[in-house]
Amino acid sequence: MSFRVLLAHTEEMFAGYYGERALAELSRHATVIRNTTGAVLAGRALAEAAAGCDAIIADRATPGLAQTFAEASGLLSFHRCAVDISTIDIPAASAAGVLVTRATPGFVDAVAELGIGLILDLARGITDAALAYRGGATPEGRMGLQLSRAVLGIVGHGRIGRRLEEIARAMGMRVLVNDPAERDSLSLPALLAQSDIVVCLAPAIPETENLFDARAFAAMKRGGYFVNLARGQLVNDEALEAALETRHLAGAALDVGRAQDQRPALRLAQRPDVIATPHIAGLTREAAEHQAMDTAQQVAALAAGRWPDGAVNPEAARRLAAKGIRP
Template identity: 65%
Template sequence: MLHHGGMSTTTPLQVFLTHTEEEFAAYYGPAGLAGLLAHARVVRNTTGRVLAGRELAEAAAGCQVIVAHRSAPGNAETFAHAPALLAFLRGAVDISTIDVPAASAVGVLVTRATPGFTDAVAELAIGMMVDLARGVSAAVCAYRAGREPVPPMGMQLTGAMLGIMGYGRIARRLAQMALGIGMRVQVHDPYTPPREPGVAAVSFAEVLASSDVVVCLALSTPETAGLFDAGAFAAMKWGAIFINLSRGELVDEAALEATLDAGHLRGAAMDVGQAPDQRPQPHLARRADVVATPHIGGLTAEARDHQMMDTVHQVAALAAGRMPDGAVNAADARRLRQFWA
């Protein structure tokens, strides 16, 4: 079942919003919908399912724009069966599930949102460090189960060494926060070495060997797939903490599980994994030495609104005949140029 909203009298644009009701409540919301309705007619996905492939194309039939939640892929089958489609807008930074060459081949524009979640993810990293360093979740779970927890000997973060793999926006913000609570910080990034005072540039081997807490914030590329494998975990300090806030494919999860089984690490935390929608694998998330969250790093009102409004601004630009910010393949957007002609 599809629900049709209102339409501006000045533009023929029609937008399909892929978000399920659950996704809409958490990742878009009434303010974003109102913003879209100021520039286009909106068709909502009320099927209760994440749509993909030909089914997505058929649901969006007649729409010139698809605004897609991260769960909805943009694959070749969708583009092949959506002759009216001009643009596929991802309401997130990650476009790994969009077949950009397939979109370009038929002249469809692909866009992405800008990162609005830097502070939110960095704050979650700090929370995970504190949790594992002091056994917070373990104690909470014991109390809730009616057991008296055994007080653990904690790791003090003040003076501890934080090692960050990757040095993008989130890593830089995390480094600032960590320095603020008295941690020492070292980073490995072969493309963006740190230059800030108090942040040391070291090798990947040094990050592993001398860090009390290792946080994976590297970009997901073919070269970084499986970056944290059995060898990497074996090279980490005994009793260290490992946190993954990047992408699930950067971690060999079987190797992580074996390392935890061996007691080599104090614990691990993850907001991402190799389950659907980049969520942690349930069998890992259930472990007592793991703190897992269901891909909520950017799930704050501030982060949501930032990326939501990026898509609204992109639709406004399309309706006004302008190439929107965040365009990935503007040179190949032949359908748009024909539409505007």
């Protein structure tokens, strides 16, 4: 079957999250239509751009809205070039008979490595010293926190949490874990009370909305540090700001937040006691290419009449079933 694919990434997102090698692999199996508008496509605009296409490959900024699935009558599949599918309306896709797929997490090492970098920066004031020197001033020496004698609390013990624990233990840190899925994990209050540095890696589900609120920050050690590598909605920004204002927390590092594209809120990112990065934890060439290659392989399977990996709603993929492609 001749397969046509809309690659919805803008040029900026393509450079960071797809790349030429993955595009070349995708092009071996399908005719690729690029998003050349310079804008993130959504709703009707995405459906119109995908006219005549069998599939859409969407970066994390491109949502899968009900209007797209309703109006893209020839669409067979919608491929998220990421693990997070929270902006895809799965019920709407299923109602339309469209298969949704996701990529596998190729960013575990990348996120864990950035986490270690942020922890080191908080503990030793690296950014503060560098900014002072760049501004023409000589910074004063600052007493640091020796990580080999520090306690790291990890909230959420999935693949990234386990990798972070492995690296931290190799550095001599004592590691505590809170994860409801693990029988022997500490309670959250117990972990917060004992940890010098707390890293949030919990999943973003309704039960974890504002997991880190005023009560949680109050339960942390005075002078402790907080790191968020998970999702912005897990943290109440006002509560974090208050904990920093009162100096109950000595600092925070945020790669995610409640601003657009899950970036840290500017108000927090501007604070001198906050180290902020713009949602780049998984942004390495290796991590991005891993997930892009996943989507290329999914399209390759469909173009060959085979069932792809990463299916989210296989039972609802009626349009593919009509072409003889089934799980």
